[in-house]
Amino acid sequence: MNKHMIPIRQLTDEFGITTRTLRFYEDQGLLTPERNGRNRIFSEGDRTRLKLILRGKRMGFTLAKIRVIIDMYEDKSGELQQLNHLHKNIIEQRQSLMQKLADITQSLDELGKVEKGCVDRMRELQVTNTGDAT
Numbered sequence: 001m002n003k004h005m006i007p008i009r010q011l012t013d014e015f016g017i018t019t020r021t022l023r024f025y026e027d028q029g030l031l032t033p034e035r036n037g038r039n040r041i042f043s044e045g046d047r048t049r050l051k052l053i054l055r056g057k058r059m060g061f062t063l064a065k066i067r068v069i070i071d072m073y074e075d076k077s078g079e080l081q082q083l084n085h086l087h088k089n090i091i092e093q094r095q096s097l098m099q100k101l102a103d104i105t106q107s108l109d110e111l112g113k114v115e116k117g118c119v120d121r122m123r124e125l126q127v128t129n130t131g132d133a134t
Helices: 008-015 019-027 044-058 063-074 079-133
Strands: 034-036 039-042
Touching: 008 019, 008 039, 008 044, 019 039, 019 044, 039 044, 044 063, 063 079
Parallel strands: none
Antiparallel strands: 034 039
């Protein structure tokens, strides 16, 4: 095997993902491994694409946006326009994540208030029940 070709098991071990995940990305057209019989053999380019896919997923991008970003890396014409597009996507994603963070913070605050009310009421009931028992 060419030393620049990577078997599927090596990629799954390296990135901590399943073969099913790799096949899914292949089905989505994000990865294009070569085939040797029934075996998939990945290139260094596929490894780089996989890194970009996983980074994009960690940042909360959809697979559709990840595809656009990856395609921009591969098409060097109009690089400034591509970088502007990427920057716009990053700003939009940051705004989306900040809104989600605000929503989560608000939900946690509300849960805290309800929990405090619950605990306070349980204490009242325990005091009442303890007082009734004497």
